[in-house]
Amino acid sequence: MIETPAIDYGALSPIIALVAGICVVLLVGLIGPRGRRGLSSALTLATLAAAAGLLVWQLGEPDADLVAGALRSDGLSITIGLIVVAAAALVVPLQLRDPAAEEAGFGETHTLLLGSVLGMLLLAEAQNLISFFVALELLSIPLYVLCGSHRSRSRSLESGLKYLIVGSIGSATLLYGSAFIYGGSGGATDFTAIAQGIGADLADDPLVLIGIALVAVGLAFKVSIAPFHQWTPDVYEGAPTPITAFMAVATKAAAFAVFARFFITALGPSADQWQPALAALAAVTIVVGNVGALGQDSLKRLLGYSGVAQAGYMLTGLLLGTVKGIDALVFYLAAYMLINMAAFAVIAVRERETAYGDDITAVQGIGKDRPALAWSLTISMLALAGLPGTAGFIGKLFLIEAAVAGNYTWLGVFIVVGSMISLVYYLRVVAAIWMRPAPRLAPAMAGASTEAAGEPGLPRRTGEPGRTPSGAPSGGRCWLVLGAILAATAATVAFGIVPSPLIDFSAHAGEGLASMLGPG
Amino acid sequence: MEQVAFFAGAIGALGGAIAVIALRNPFYSVLALVVHLFSLAGLFLLLHAEFVAAAQVVVYAGAVMVLYVFVAAYVGGVEEPLWDAIPGQRILAPLIGAALFIELSIAVLGSGLKSLGDEGEVIPAGFGSPEAVGRLLLERFLIPFEAASLLLLIAAVGAVVLAARRPAPVDRGGAA
Numbered sequence: 001m002i003e004t005p006a007i008d009y010g011a012l013s014p015i016i017a018l019v020a021g022i023c024v025v026l027l028v029g030l031i032g033p034r035g036r037r038g039l040s041s042a043l044t045l046a047t048l049a050a051a052a053g054l055l056v057w058q059l060g061e062p063d064a065d066l067v068a069g070a071l072r073s074d075g076l077s078i079t080i081g082l083i084v085v086a087a088a089a090l091v092v093p094l095q096l097r098d099p100a101a102e103e104a105g106f107g108e109t110h111t112l113l114l115g116s117v118l119g120m121l122l123l124a125e126a127q128n129l130i131s132f133f134v135a136l137e138l139l140s141i142p143l144y145v146l147c148g149s150h151r152s153r154s155r156s157l158e159s160g161l162k163y164l165i166v167g168s169i170g171s172a173t174l175l176y177g178s179a180f181i182y183g184g185s186g187g188a189t190d191f192t193a194i195a196q197g198i199g200a201d202l203a204d205d206p207l208v209l210i211g212i213a214l215v216a217v218g219l220a221f222k223v224s225i226a227p228f229h230q231w232t233p234d235v236y237e238g239a240p241t242p243i244t245a246f247m248a249v250a251t252k253a254a255a256f257a258v259f260a261r262f263f264i265t266a267l268g269p270s271a272d273q274w275q276p277a278l279a280a281l282a283a284v285t286i287v288v289g290n291v292g293a294l295g296q297d298s299l300k301r302l303l304g305y306s307g308v309a310q311a312g313y314m315l316t317g318l319l320l321g322t323v324k325g326i327d328a329l330v331f332y333l334a335a336y337m338l339i340n341m342a343a344f345a346v347i348a349v350r351e352r353e354t355a356y357g358d359d360i361t362a363v364q365g366i367g368k369d370r371p372a373l374a375w376s377l378t379i380s381m382l383a384l385a386g387l388p389g390t391a392g393f394i395g396k397l398f399l400i401e402a403a404v405a406g407n408y409t410w411l412g413v414f415i416v417v418g419s420m421i422s423l424v425y426y427l428r429v430v431a432a433i434w435m436r437p438a439p440r441l442a443p444a445m446a447g448a449s450t451e452a453a454g455e456p457g458l459p460r461r462t463g464e465p466g467r468t469p470s471g472a473p474s475g476g477r478c479w480l481v482l483g484a485i486l487a488a489t490a491a492t493v494a495f496g497i498v499p500s501p502l503i504d505f506s507a508h509a510g511e512g513l514a515s516m517l518g519p520g
Numbered sequence: 521m522e523q524v525a526f527f528a529g530a531i532g533a534l535g536g537a538i539a540v541i542a543l544r545n546p547f548y549s550v551l552a553l554v555v556h557l558f559s560l561a562g563l564f565l566l567l568h569a570e571f572v573a574a575a576q577v578v579v580y581a582g583a584v585m586v587l588y589v590f591v592a593a594y595v596g597g598v599e600e601p602l603w604d605a606i607p608g609q610r611i612l613a614p615l616i617g618a619a620l621f622i623e624l625s626i627a628v629l630g631s632g633l634k635s636l637g638d639e640g641e642v643i644p645a646g647f648g649s650p651e652a653v654g655r656l657l658l659e660r661f662l663i664p665f666e667a668a669s670l671l672l673l674i675a676a677v678g679a680v681v682l683a684a685r686r687p688a689p690v691d692r693g694g695a696a
Contacts, residue, residue, distance in 0.1 A: 002658050019670065026677065070663035104681045112681070115674035122667055130664040138671045145678035160682075180627070207631035210624060 005068035012066055012073075014054040014081060015125075018118045021047025022111055029107010040106040041092050047114060048089045051121075055081050059508060069190050071125040072261075075512030079330050079505060080124040080257040083337050087250040088117045090341045090488060091242045093480040094348050100150030100240035109149065112142035113246070120254035127265065129178045129189045132258060136174070136222070139254060140167050143247055147239040159238025166221060166231040174218025180211030181266070191266035203269040212267055212274050216281075219262075222255040225281055225315060226288035229308045233292070236304035241351055241358065244300055245344030248307050249337045252314070256333060260318050260326055264513055271321055278319035279411055285312030286418040293425045299347050300358045302425060303340070306384055309422060310336055313415050317399050320406035323510035328398035331506035335383070335391035335495065342488035343380035346373050349481060356439070360429060365438030372482060374433050376489040381426040383492050386419045390496035526566055532559030546592045550585065557581045569648040 009016070025043050028036075055078050063074035071077075091113065095101040101109040119138030126132040144167060148160020182189060184207045185197030202208050217228060224232040236244045263274060289309025296302040310332075317329030347358050350373070356362035367374040383390035396415060403412040495502045536556025543549045557580045564573035646652050657665045 067663045068660045108681045111677050134664040134667045206627040210627035
């Protein structure tokens with residue numbers, strides 16, 4: 001007789017909503033013509049809205065272990081879930097006129113996107129090794145495909161393949177490490193049971209330590225922490241821009257959530273061992289990311305390296321193992337989501353409007369013609385650099401404050417120095433927007449949106465027979481993208497001036513892990 | 521007897537794994553992988569994991585390997601070098617690999633874990649049987665089990681996206 005585990009359908013409802021949404025979007029994509037983008041996008045947005053609503057509802061409910069302890073619904077998982085869902089919702093309008101989504105079909109693209117979101121939600125909630133690994137794969141596999149989904153561009157294929165191989169190495173390393181931890185903790189898979197199994201006796205046992213090291217390397221691949229970041233610029237550059245935006249933001253949020261939960265809940269007994277190691281990684285990452293971004297001409301590569309540096313800042317919040325640190329981490333992730341979505345959306349729009357792809361030339365002199373895009377990109381760049389008046393500044397301030405309180409003042413200094421270096425390349429973009437003249441070659445205007453972006457001078461690809469020519473911008477679609485950009489930018493500024501709503505939001509995350517964390 | 525079986529399995533597994541990366545002909549690599557997977561299945565049997573051993577043989581050594589053989593036969597005979605070495609890679613890669621091996625050896629040999637070195641845990645009756653595994657999948661690991669089924673669905677959709685009829689390529693790499 002099977003003893004079915006107790007299932008709390010209320011706490012599981014965001015997951016259930018997403019699963020139902022995936023099935024509906026997939027089926028609707030199969031019926032109807034291939035180019036049915038409006039319906040598919042609307043259904044995807046509806047699914048995300050339902051998941052978001054249910055997550056907000058769960059924010060008020062007590063924390064709960066779900067389904068035999070496989071998942072945990074608490075402040076951390078819900079706040080990260082909301083960040084991920086918001087990122088996905090901002091990506092959907094961007095995909096409306098995306099050549100990659102058109103090529104792969106909207107139903108398929110949205111199914112994969114929602115599948116990845118589901119993986120991220122599960123990952124943020126995972127609290128045993130098995131659900132951890134399955135959720136990580138559910139997050140990654142759709143992204144590998146989405147990166148390579150613009151198959152008529154060799155760059156996109158290269159990006160997908162590279163991400164697949166590097167991501168698989170990361171997953172394999174993580175799995176190897178999990179096996180060591182499983183053995184070292186006496187056969188425990190639940191995070192709390194691992195902590196008990198390791199206890200004080202085995203906290204510095206070499207078998208457990210090598211497991212921790214391997215798991216840290218596997219997760220470092222996922223969140224692109226140096227020296228495991230080499231794939232990041234290439235994959236970011238090659239992937240379709242909306243996917244790059246989603247990857248940069250949502251993968252990082254979900255992976256950091258499980259990173260925090262696993263290291264603090266399960267590996268808490270060994271904290272003295274992994275804290276200095278992660279601190280060294282964070283310092284290296286901040287330096288490598290910021291130095292690597294100098295002199296990048298491709299905006300997506302630039303943001304890729306910038307993402308590496310930001311991962312270093314975020315790792316600082318994580319390794320402190322304090323409530324303040326986790327709060328700062330989640331605040332930073334939320335701010336980073338808003339800022340990055342706006343920046344990538346502007347790049348995507350310019351990529352379709354000009355023949356320069358994501359080169360910095362594409363945004364030269366747009367201050368006059370496209371003030372809304374110009375201001376959004378400017379504010380995003382300044383916020384990434386951490387200038388006051390933006391959410392990026394408050395985020396860095398919290399991280400530094402938490403680092404000082406957690407006796408890692410030197411890491412706080414690294415964050416400040418890293419931000420100073422980063423001003424060089426962020427201001428270069430701002431200067432290109434406002435101070436350079438627009439490039440001589442007349443922009444190929446929005447009609448060229450289906451043409452392979454990023455490879456100027458190549459013959460245009462005509463749409464497949466039977467498919468409506470999809471280049472012509474209709475006012476409504478443009479406004480939707482522009483609205484998403486402006487909303488994200490406005491939120492960046494608003495939370496920079498009045499940060500308290502976002503502070504309250506991120507405070508839920510620390511509460512979720514509070515029983516495992518030190519104060520301060 | 522058990523030790524003989526263990527060493528036979530271990531030598532097969534290690535030899536097969538080394539042969540996979542050392543052999544130049546991809547088809548022989550695939551065959552070496554089959555040897556490796558069969559040896560692993562033998563090791564699983566020694567650990568009283570009958571179900572996993574059977575699944576290993578049926579799924580990996582059977583189904584997945586047939587796929588590999590097809591792929592090797594389909595794209596085989598490529599004369600191009602399989603990889604362009606990055607300068608220093610041929611020296612650095614084995615060095616780093618060796619360093620990792622030494623680290624892992626230190627970790628395993630230096631561990632103070634009690635269950636290493638003695639007879640290990642007593643295995644309850646029915647451990648590793650299909651019934652016990654099925655019970656775990658439907659009770660304790662229900663969520664990962666369901667998530668894995670969704671993963672397969674998503675992977676199938678992904679395969680369709682990647683393998684669907686190609687649009688007219690606009691550049692060289694598109695037709696690769």
